[in-house]
Structure formats: C-alpha cells, structure tokens
Amino acid sequence: MRDVKKIAIPEYDAVEKAKRHTFALITAAREAIMPLTFTIHYPTERKLMPKNFRGFILFESERCINCWQCAFICPANAIRMKKAPDNRYYPTIDYAKCIFCHFCVDSCPRGALKPTKIHDVAYKDMEEMLTLTDKMIEKPEVHREDERFVDYVLGEDDATLKRERGKDDFFVEVPTPPEVRFVSRCVQPESCLGCRICEGVCESGAISSVVEDGVRKMRIDEEKCTGCGLCVKECAMQILTLVRVR
Amino acid sequence: MATARDASGASASASVAEAVSEWRVRLPEKPFKDLKYFGNLKAKVIDAGICSRCLTCAAVCPAPEGITAVDGVVFENWEEKCLDCGACVRVCPRFEYEPKSGLGEYLEILAARSKRFSGQDGAMVTEILASAIEMGIIDRAIFVGRDEAWRTTNFHLREIEQLSLKTLRGTKYCYSTALSELREAVLRSKGVGVIGTPCMVSGVKKLREEFPLFREKVKISVGLFCTENFHWEELHAFLKEKGVSFEKLVKTDITKGQFIATMTDGEVTFPVSELEEIIPSGCRVCTDFAAVDADVSVGSVGSAPGFSTVVVRSALVKEIIDYIRRNKYADFGNVMLKVVNKMVKLKKKREANIKK
Amino acid sequence: MEGISILSIVQANQANIPLLEGLRGLPGIGQILPFILWKPLLALLLVPGFLGLTLVILLMVWIERKLTARIQWRVGPREVFKYLGGLIQPLADGMRYFFQEAIVHKDAHRPYFLQFPILAFIPVLLPLLFISAGELVAIRTDFGVQIAVALISLIPIVILGFGWASNSRLAFIGTVREAFMYFAYEIPFIICVLAMLILYGTGDTYEIQRHAGAILNPVAAFAFAIAMVMATSRLPFEIPEADQELAFGPMVEYSGIVFGLVMTLAYEKAYVMAALMTDLFFMGGAGPEIPMLGDLSGAIWFFIKVLIIIVVVFSLRAIYPRYRIDQALRIGWTFSLALSLLALAISLCLVAFGIAPSVTAAEVVAP
Numbered sequence: 001m002r003d004v005k006k007i008a009i010p011e012y013d014a015v016e017k018a019k020r021h022t023f024a025l026i027t028a029a030r031e032a033i034m035p036l037t038f039t040i041h042y043p044t045e046r047k048l049m050p051k052n053f054r055g056f057i058l059f060e061s062e063r064c065i066n067c068w069q070c071a072f073i074c075p076a077n078a079i080r081m082k083k084a085p086d087n088r089y090y091p092t093i094d095y096a097k098c099i100f101c102h103f104c105v106d107s108c109p110r111g112a113l114k115p116t117k118i119h120d121v122a123y124k125d126m127e128e129m130l131t132l133t134d135k136m137i138e139k140p141e142v143h144r145e146d147e148r149f150v151d152y153v154l155g156e157d158d159a160t161l162k163r164e165r166g167k168d169d170f171f172v173e174v175p176t177p178p179e180v181r182f183v184s185r186c187v188q189p190e191s192c193l194g195c196r197i198c199e200g201v202c203e204s205g206a207i208s209s210v211v212e213d214g215v216r217k218m219r220i221d222e223e224k225c226t227g228c229g230l231c232v233k234e235c236a237m238q239i240l241t242l243v244r245v246r
Numbered sequence: 247m248a249t250a251r252d253a254s255g256a257s258a259s260a261s262v263a264e265a266v267s268e269w270r271v272r273l274p275e276k277p278f279k280d281l282k283y284f285g286n287l288k289a290k291v292i293d294a295g296i297c298s299r300c301l302t303c304a305a306v307c308p309a310p311e312g313i314t315a316v317d318g319v320v321f322e323n324w325e326e327k328c329l330d331c332g333a334c335v336r337v338c339p340r341f342e343y344e345p346k347s348g349l350g351e352y353l354e355i356l357a358a359r360s361k362r363f364s365g366q367d368g369a370m371v372t373e374i375l376a377s378a379i380e381m382g383i384i385d386r387a388i389f390v391g392r393d394e395a396w397r398t399t400n401f402h403l404r405e406i407e408q409l410s411l412k413t414l415r416g417t418k419y420c421y422s423t424a425l426s427e428l429r430e431a432v433l434r435s436k437g438v439g440v441i442g443t444p445c446m447v448s449g450v451k452k453l454r455e456e457f458p459l460f461r462e463k464v465k466i467s468v469g470l471f472c473t474e475n476f477h478w479e480e481l482h483a484f485l486k487e488k489g490v491s492f493e494k495l496v497k498t499d500i501t502k503g504q505f506i507a508t509m510t511d512g513e514v515t516f517p518v519s520e521l522e523e524i525i526p527s528g529c530r531v532c533t534d535f536a537a538v539d540a541d542v543s544v545g546s547v548g549s550a551p552g553f554s555t556v557v558v559r560s561a562l563v564k565e566i567i568d569y570i571r572r573n574k575y576a577d578f579g580n581v582m583l584k585v586v587n588k589m590v591k592l593k594k595k596r597e598a599n600i601k602k
Numbered sequence: 603m604e605g606i607s608i609l610s611i612v613q614a615n616q617a618n619i620p621l622l623e624g625l626r627g628l629p630g631i632g633q634i635l636p637f638i639l640w641k642p643l644l645a646l647l648l649v650p651g652f653l654g655l656t657l658v659i660l661l662m663v664w665i666e667r668k669l670t671a672r673i674q675w676r677v678g679p680r681e682v683f684k685y686l687g688g689l690i691q692p693l694a695d696g697m698r699y700f701f702q703e704a705i706v707h708k709d710a711h712r713p714y715f716l717q718f719p720i721l722a723f724i725p726v727l728l729p730l731l732f733i734s735a736g737e738l739v740a741i742r743t744d745f746g747v748q749i750a751v752a753l754i755s756l757i758p759i760v761i762l763g764f765g766w767a768s769n770s771r772l773a774f775i776g777t778v779r780e781a782f783m784y785f786a787y788e789i790p791f792i793i794c795v796l797a798m799l800i801l802y803g804t805g806d807t808y809e810i811q812r813h814a815g816a817i818l819n820p821v822a823a824f825a826f827a828i829a830m831v832m833a834t835s836r837l838p839f840e841i842p843e844a845d846q847e848l849a850f851g852p853m854v855e856y857s858g859i860v861f862g863l864v865m866t867l868a869y870e871k872a873y874v875m876a877a878l879m880t881d882l883f884f885m886g887g888a889g890p891e892i893p894m895l896g897d898l899s900g901a902i903w904f905f906i907k908v909l910i911i912i913v914v915v916f917s918l919r920a921i922y923p924r925y926r927i928d929q930a931l932r933i934g935w936t937f938s939l940a941l942s943l944l945a946l947a948i949s950l951c952l953v954a955f956g957i958a959p960s961v962t963a964a965e966v967v968a969p
Binding site for chain 2: 187239
C-alpha cells in the first residue's frame, strides 16, 4: 500500500479562515445580485446542438446496398433487417434499445443512415418504438415550442451564456462519403468445402460455380461484387474476406 | 445460419495479399450418381452397417442442422437440405475403408500417473491436455463430460481450473459427439485439442489431410485404447437390468475381462463377454486398438493399476511429455508391452467381419 | 366596582391606528373594534403573531428557494404561478400535504408520534407573547426575554420526542445528532442573551427595543447569529436533518399533514429567534413613521427587519457545505463559547464604564 497518499484537511490560521469566509459571503452577495443563470427554459428555449449531434436516425433507401453492416455493428442489437417487397433487406431501428451511439451511421459505407438533431422523441407504447423503415425514410413530425436557442460561449475564466433568437433546423445535410470499393476474396481456398453457401446468399450474382472434370470451380466476379459482406458472414469455413480495391 | 464471428476467431490464416477470386474444390467420386453426397455416404457407410459414429462428417457439414447423431448418424431431410458439397465423403474414414491396426509408429511408450489429476487410471489424458494449455500450445480442449444419466456431453475446456468438474474425468462407455463441435471450436480458437476413440482420431487425420484449416488448428488429437463402444440407450438399459443405479454411479471400468460399475454403495461386476450382443455393427469391423492415427494414444492396458500407458507419436506431444517430466507433474513406471500387443492382435481378428 | 369590567380592561390597553378610526362610527364593527384593537390580541393576531408567522412561512420558503437558486445559477420554482415566478409554490406544497396520506408506521409509538408535532407549537408560539413589535406587545414583564429563552430551549426536547416516537434507525441517528447540537449551541446562546440582559438591565422587550444592541455589543450579535444558525438547523449546521445522508433526521417517518406541521417547525423557530434578535439587537419596531398607520407602522418595520434577518441566515445555505458533527461541536464549545464570553466581558466593561443603558436608565430613574 505504498502508493496510498494521506489527504489531510488543509489547516488554516484564523486570519486565513476569516478571509475565506468573507470571500465566500462576498461571492454569494455578488451572485445574488448579478447571477449568471445557466438554466435553459426548455421547451421555450433549446440548447444549440452541434452539427454532428447524435439524435434520431433517418434512412435513405436508394443508397442502401444491403451489406447489413449497421445490424452487425449495433452494440445494443437494436437494428433488425426486414425484408421489403423488392426482396432486399432494409434496417429497422428499435428505439427501446437504441443507445444513439451512431455506430451504424458511421459504419454505413454509402452513408444511407443519416443523423439529425432530434433528441426528444416520445412514444405512446412500446410497440411504436420499433421504427419501421418507411418511418425512417420520411422526416418525423416535430412539434416545436421553442422561440430561440441557447448557446454556451466559453469565456476566459468561466462560461457565459448567450441567448440567440431564431429557430434551429433539425435536419442536417450530410455529404455522401467517398465510395470505397470492397470485393470478396477467398484467403484459404484449400479449406473450401465447395458447399456454395456463398453462392446462395450472394444477391448480385457475383459468385458462381461450375463442375468441370471432377472439380468444382468457384469464381467471384469482382465487377458484380458490391462488397456487402454477406458471403463473408455465411461461409461455413470462414475463408472469405473483404478486400479493398482501388 | 452461422453466427457473426469476431476478428480473433477468424480462421483465415493466409494473408489477404494471397486472396484469390478463383479456386477449385476437389470433388470425390460418387458411387451412386443419382444421389447427393450424403445419400452416397448413407448408402455406403451408414446403411452398410460400418458407420462407427465418429461424427467426422458432422465436423465439416456446412448445412444448417445438417448431420447429427440420434441413435445413429442422421441428416434429416437430406434429399432437399444436403448441399451436395462432398465434404462428408472426403473426410469419412469408412468411405474408402482402409482398416488400421497394429501398435502404429511411435516415438516412445511409457507408463505414467499424473500427480495433479485423478481419472480413470493415471489421468494422463487430462494431464497432457492440461500441460498443453499451460504451455500455450492449445487454448481449447474438447473434453467429454456426462449428465446424471451418464449420457456424454461436450465440455470446451479453456482453463485448468475448470478441471475441478468431476464429470470430466473417467471413461464413459458410449459414443461422444466431440467432433460435431470441432469446426466451431477451430473457428473460435487458435489451438484445439480433441480426445477420441480410434475411429474419431482417424477422422481427425483425414480432416487434417483434406482441409488446411484443421491441419493448422487441431494441434493435438488424443486417441484412447479401444475395443468397442456402445450406444447409450442400449448400454443404459443393459446396466439397469444388471442392477446399476445411475444416480449413485461413480466409475465404470472394463479391466481383465470384467465390466465393473462402481457405485457409492456397492459394485456391479459381470464378464465383458456378456456385452457381446450390444456391440454396435460399426465397432465390429474396427481393427484399430491402439489409435494409430492419433498424436498420442492413452489407455489402461499395459501398465500397473493406477497408471496409464502413453504411446507418444508426434514431436509436439514429446515436447509436452518432456515438459511434464521437467515439472514433475507425473510419476513414471514400467510398460508391459506384451499385454498391449496381445490386445492389438485380438482386435485385428475383427478383420474377418469386414465384407470385401 | 366601578371601572373594572372587561371593556375597561380592554380600553386601557388600546393600539393607536388612525386608519381604522373611521370605523368607530359604524354600528356593529364599532362595538367590536375596542376588543380587536386591544393590544395583546392585536399583537397575537398580527405581528408578532399569526399573520406574521403565516406570512413568514409562506414567503420564506419561496424566498429561500429562489435566492438559493439565484446564487447557484439556477432558477428555482417557476411554474406554479408563472407571472409571479412561482410565488404560490409553498401554498401549493401545503395543499399537497393536506391530501397526502399521513402514515403512522407499525413500529411508531402512535400517540406520541401524532401528539408531539402539536405539542411542539407550545414552546414555539408562546415566546411570541413576550416579544414586542414597536408598540404592539402582548405581555409586558421584566422577565420577558428570560421566559422567551427558556421556552426556546424547550423546542429541541420536542424534536427529540419526534425522533423517539418515530422508532426508526434514521430517526434515531438524527435525534442523537440533534441532542448533540443542542449541547453545542445552547450555552453560547444563553450567555449571549445574558450579556445583553446585563447591558440593558431589564428583560422587558418594550424597553429593550429602544437601544441598538448591535452597535453596543456587536460581538454578541455575531455570536447570537451563529447560535441561531445552529439552532434552526440551517446549513452549515444542518446536522440533525442532513438531507443527503439522513433523509430528514428525526422527522423522517412523518408524511401528510403531520409532516407539514413538522416541516414548518424549523421556520417557526427561525421566526421566533429572529424576532428575539430584532428586539435585542436591531431596535425592534424603530423606523420612519408611516402617518396613517400609527402603531402598525412600528409593527411593519419590525416585520421587515425580521424578514431581512431570516433571509440573510437562510441564504447561507447556498454558500456553505455542511459541518461534521464533531466539527460543529468543537465550534460550539470553543469558538462560539469564546465569542459569547467575550460578549459578556464587553457588556461588563460597558456597565463598568457607565455607558450601558442599565446604568444610564437607572441614573435617570433615580432622583
């Protein structure tokens, strides 16, 4: 226990004590007359949120490539992929579980999931909290009571409060991330069983197999591969991986 | 469908730079051309009565809920569900059956008794795998445990402290399903140890030959000296009739021609020859007593009571035995090779049962 | 006998309020008016009596919360009557207590549990009879201050009664702490008052309020203030209650209207002690005369001074953390005791030098 330091109460003499008491009383008097009130009178005022605030998540279905990365990476298991009529899978977010970490937004390779500044969402019952995809596409209806937003501006020694008039827009424009192409490749072909589960799950038809001369030839067409990673996930021997191509 | 894996368990050991977009998979010959591969396996091995229930096929079958063992090896609805990949046929030791026999090649034979653990005889299986975990050679060993009715269960041992579980020690004279969990074990660990009967270790040898994934990751296969195994339902019913109460059962042992079931309040003994009628068909065609395909074979035959005979076959296991010697984890004794050879010759006689 | 009837007794001791003179002519009210204006009754009804007490309790809670919030950069209660900034919040809270169920738990000593809060009013309200607000005083006696101090000293006993009757662990801890604190502040308090009595020579508050005690003996004022903070369990000496640790100490098991009674006890005690302090040190009802009100103007100035004292004492809550019980006891028995003894010494010196009102008054009286 050598590293334990004993913290002693500082001992002051009478003069020091009197000085400190007076200082405390003077500070109190000063604050009583001219306070710096930090309270934000929600809902008539709102705090100004930064642009990358992690709020309610919106979805743009045209950009989605069905890679399921959002569902895999969600630490709270809040995203479930549901099959749409066009046979593609789209994310649905269960806000009872969502912790607003925005890992899904960060991991989406095409930027299909988008952040907003909306943080106060209310539901009438638990079932409503499972937000279906179409609810995520359209912008939610926001009932606004605020007339202004409040921003804390940091001075040299302590924070000051600035109250500005004007409404803050909740919906932020997020630029499309640059396209990085990934394709699937086999890293240990000798361990391949030839089960063709990868061929079965591939949605773009990039994986094909043909039996010739007593061998099964497997082929991944890199032009067609969208880098969604489904085959990587489903491979029984886990010998596929995503490789970045320029 | 397979569950999501994390990076540490990823099996791809070749570097990404060597990844390929085209590759070939060997397809074995189908004796029955109009059946899928499992149908071929079923016809040639299972229905022919030579399936030893080693479950090596289950280790590779990629189909979800594919090959399982329920009163024999089955694949429910295989006509539709089998993916026709041919992996099961490639690894089944009985598909192109070449019966193994003899004492096999070995680096040394010794008798030893573990000082740290207690088991069926000298607890050397436990000692070898525990030492392997300590040395860092493996980080997972598939042990065989049991439930209250003495059905076998699989226990994935990760730390030596888990060996305090008593059900892991001792021989259970019925089929183990360890190999059906081998692929998951291999995908989640860097080194795996597995214990099995001679048919199972033959299966492991074939797995290593066919797939580099198993060759790299299954570091130790421990074979047990084996005359025959039993289906649990049949053995359970037989022993119950003999008056064995399974709740009180502590140890089962076959030694000097006697089957001894030790319970907390008594013992039931009868000659092993009485079990002749319930020996499964797959065991009747097996000629391998000393598990010649294993990395190390362990058994009670050939050493004093309380000691196990250890036949060291691979250099890796020799290192483990040296480690055990250095740390004085076991006592060593004399091996009576004559007895072992006698049992080897006895089992070789089963060649006669194999239909040509 | 002639002249001795209730009316004559009442007529002998009338408060002079010019504003109400006009009502004398009216038929019904004119008969009752002498009774109402009878000084003891008026003092009891208005200031320092029930009206003052009620106003203090209502206002004080609100002022304390708002002021503390302001110092702490917060806002305090706001929503109940938005335009006045939540002014009737205490009233809303009080009404809430009426509707809440008053639970008497199984382990409590039931009769004492329910009776003590009511009994508590005796030592709290009786001192008000002896304190004068300007011209309004209920009972004039030479021993007024002493009786008031004696009654104030009884209040902690009732608080101990709460804690004992509650029969619960937290209440026990709070009660024991209250007993400790009682020892800490009572002696300095009594010595302070003793010092002032020596200075004034009489215990009649009507006479005392003519002299500015704070100027004569500021040390006594300071020691009295510290004893007042300790006595009313205000931060930094909020030891028996200790919200974050003991969840209200001796009063933890009370709920409903009984809790309302118990909670206001602290404010009433503060009112009584502040009233005593105003009379002893700050010249009671003195202040610029408001013409129409006559005697009432003194009362109003008294009330304002009491309010200011209470506000200042309660606002210490926003500034100081809580002392530990051993630190508080140490302060009580060293610093506070030393101060009050110093005050006593100063009083004695003033008497010796002939400046003290007790001496000068005696000189005036003696021929």
